[in-house]
Amino acid sequence: MTVFLNGRYLPLEQAKVSPLDRGFVFGDGIYEVIPSYQGVLFLLDAHLERLRRSLSEIRLPDPMGESGWRGMLEHLLELNPGGDRGIYLQITRGVAPRDHAFPAATEATVFAMVTPIKPQRPETTAQGVGAILLPDERWGRCDIKAITLLANVLARQTAVEQGAIEAILLRDGRLTEGAASNVFVVHGDVVRTPPLDRGILPGITRRFVLDLLEGHSRPVFEEAILESDLRTADEIWLTSSTKEILAVTRLDGQPVGVGRPGPVWRETLDGYQRAKNDALGARVSENGYG
Ligand SMILES: Cc1ncc(COP(=O)(O)O)c(C=O)c1O
Structure with a gap:
């Protein structure tokens, strides 16, 4: 499986995140799950709108922008061909020494992976x-x-x-x-x-x-x-x-x-x-x- 992590597409086994990531330490992050059918992301506009809202509510600047998200999600689907799939997308406040208050400067951690959607039996x-x-x-x-x-x-x-x-x-x-x-x-x-x-x-x-x-x-x-x-x-x-x-x-x-x-x-x-x-x-x- 090829995943996306911080600007790179790489095999899942090679995708590594620091234990000091604020997602790991505090659960300081947000996520989306976007389904795709026949290679098309379903209701993508609505999912991206909610993603932007979640980011804004936790005061995390959007690290990719509208066209960045679309391009990355489409490319990830192309790299992981198959049937109906969902994309799990997670953004955290990045890696920093452990302190509850926001660090002065960090880069958000952006992770996305494709998971099969199991049709209901x-x-x-x-x-x-x-x-x-x-x-x-x-x-x-x-x-x-x-x-x-x-x-x-x-x-x-x-x-x-x-x-x-x-x-x-x-x-x-x-x-x-x-x-x-x-x-x-x-x-x-x-x-x-x-x-x-x-x-x-x-x-x-x-x-x-x-x-x-x-x-x-x-x-x-x-x-x-x-x-x-x-x-x-x-x-x-x-x-x-x-x-x-x-x-x-x-x-x-x-x-x-x-x-x-x-x-x-x-x-x-x-x-x-x-x-x-x-x-x-x-x-x-x-x-x-x-
Ligand atoms: C707590 C909670 N409520 C509602 C939903 C349904 O949201 P959506 O229709 O956007 O998948 C989810 C999705 O997983 C959820 O985790």
């Missing part, structure tokens, strides 16, 4: 997945895509140990999001997801799904969702760049709705795949792949 999509509810014990700026993910790691591990694939998090009795996904709930034909604030990540898939639902005139609301709403939902969905839209059919071991992925989920996933293929089709022919 058809039976997973067909049956849905299990999730558990846990208290949201993360920090107060979950809108920043920070690499500091210990609370998310512990929540996901608890879910896995209970035979579920995701932890759905509650703060003060209200839904925030999943440990690595945004969450939608459906009652009847009404779809709801929590509004954006500092407590959740502005998911790129969340926005894409909201636009899709609004375009289909489906009643959809960004509003507070209580634990009782989750427990009485007809459908619960997880959204993320790699999960796309996944139905949760068991919550804390109890069936969600009738215990099978519901009709609103099915219709939305079909619409998502169509919109995705349209967006990719346009880019594939622009790039001359088609």
Whole structure:
């Protein structure tokens, strides 16, 4: 595998970062995960916009610039041919003697690698997945895509140990999001997801799904969702760049709705795949792949 590290493309085994990197010492950095299908990075503009926002919120100057990011990501994909892949991109505040306050001068560390996107197994999509509810014990700026993910790691591990694939998090009795996904709930034909604030990540898939639902005139609301709403939902969905839209059919071991992925989920996933293929089709022919 060829990765990108600080301006160079090199084999993963040769990519080395100092133990004094502030990402390693403090978790002082941010990241993005950008999916690509048929060689085309999907919703790249939105991912780059969020990347710039994360950098700005942690007061780290953009080390590459718009065309730098695009050129590097495209080149990395060319160097790692294959099927559907995601790019993991991480930027930290660089290498410096350990001190919490920002160093006077450092160069950001920029790392990117290509990882395969495992398509959901058809039976997973067909049956849905299990999730558990846990208290949201993360920090107060979950809108920043920070690499500091210990609370998310512990929540996901608890879910896995209970035979579920995701932890759905509650703060003060209200839904925030999943440990690595945004969450939608459906009652009847009404779809709801929590509004954006500092407590959740502005998911790129969340926005894409909201636009899709609004375009289909489906009643959809960004509003507070209580634990009782989750427990009485007809459908619960997880959204993320790699999960796309996944139905949760068991919550804390109890069936969600009738215990099978519901009709609103099915219709939305079909619409998502169509919109995705349209967006990719346009880019594939622009790039001359088609
Ligand atoms: C905490 C959290 N929320 C939401 C998401 C979904 O974001 P996106 O749709 O941009 O992948 C992720 C993605 O991994 C995440 O880690």
